[in-house]
Amino acid sequence: NAGVMQNPRHLVRRRGQEARLRCSPMKGHSHVYWYRQLPEEGLKFMVYLQKENIIDESGMPKERFSAEFPKEGPSILRIQQVVRGDSAAYFCASSPRRQITGELFFGEGSRLTVL
Amino acid sequence: AQTVTQSQPEMSVQEAETVTLSCTYDTSESDYYLFWYKQPPSRQMILVIRQEAYKQQNATENRFSVNFQKAAKSFSLKISDSQLGDAAMYFCAYRRETSYDKVIFGPGTSLSVIP
Numbered sequence: 001n002a003g004v005m006q007n008p009r010h011l012v013r014r015r016g017q018e019a020r021l022r023c024s025p026m027k028g029h030s031h032v033y034w035y036r037q038l039p040e041e042g043l044k045f046m047v048y049l050q051k052e053n054i055i056d057e058s059g060m061p062k063e064r065f066s067a068e069f070p071k072e073g074p075s076i077l078r079i080q081q082v083v084r085g086d087s088a089a090y091f092c093a094s095s096p097r098r099q100i101t102g103e104l105f106f107g108e109g110s111r112l113t114v115l
Numbered sequence: 116a117q118t119v120t121q122s123q124p125e126m127s128v129q130e131a132e133t134v135t136l137s138c139t140y141d142t143s144e145s146d147y148y149l150f151w152y153k154q155p156p157s158r159q160m161i162l163v164i165r166q167e168a169y170k171q172q173n174a175t176e177n178r179f180s181v182n183f184q185k186a187a188k189s190f191s192l193k194i195s196d197s198q199l200g201d202a203a204m205y206f207c208a209y210r211r212e213t214s215y216d217k218v219i220f221g222p223g224t225s226l227s228v229i230p
Binding site for chain 2 (some may be wrong): 031035111
């Protein structure tokens with residue numbers, strides 16, 4: 001049973017370019033969460049999605065950041081016109097439709113470096 | 116708003132000894148989950164232990180146990196017989212049980228294990 005899959009694992013972008021990070025949840029999971037971890041800091045919530053719906057985007061920056069979870073395919077976190085401050089590890093997590101244990105299952109993260 | 120506090124940015128322990136990591140949280144909810152996640156240098160987020168707030172009995176997983184004090188909103192992690200592989204960042208986390216809510220993480224405690 002494959003876990004949460006994130007790609008790319010490492011992404012390098014120059015300032016002003018776009019970054020796209022992808023996340024495939026665990027099989028049977030329909031809820032996806034994105035977190036950002038800046039160097040030497042904890043995980044900060046960004047957005048929570050179900051298929052075709054954004055449920056909670058209270059942690060998303062108002063500009064340049066967007067997320068989607070289409071009916072088919074992975075969830076995508078998109079960062080437009082990246083700046084150096086966007087350099088971070090971005091983690092995706094998933095949980096099942098029926099909440100039993102409450103935990104989130106995490107991918108290995110995507111590390112974005114902005115030059 | 117719910118918050119999670121970890122007052123120990125760094126801790127160290129001698130191999131085979133016991134260490135306790137502190138965590139406090141703030142919530143007005145009565146039903147929730149608490150977690151300890153471990154993040155080794157690989158950066159993978161690994162669930163160490165979970166506690167449901169309605170359970171009075173403290174959770175235990177092998178060498179890991181918690182001291183859950185609901186009234187005091189305290190949730191400490193005890194690691195017994197510490198091993199070199201326990202060296203990592205440890206994050207305390209909270210999640211409401213009443214809905215598919217986000218997990219809120221504390222800032223983390225960096226644990227070093229001294230051979």
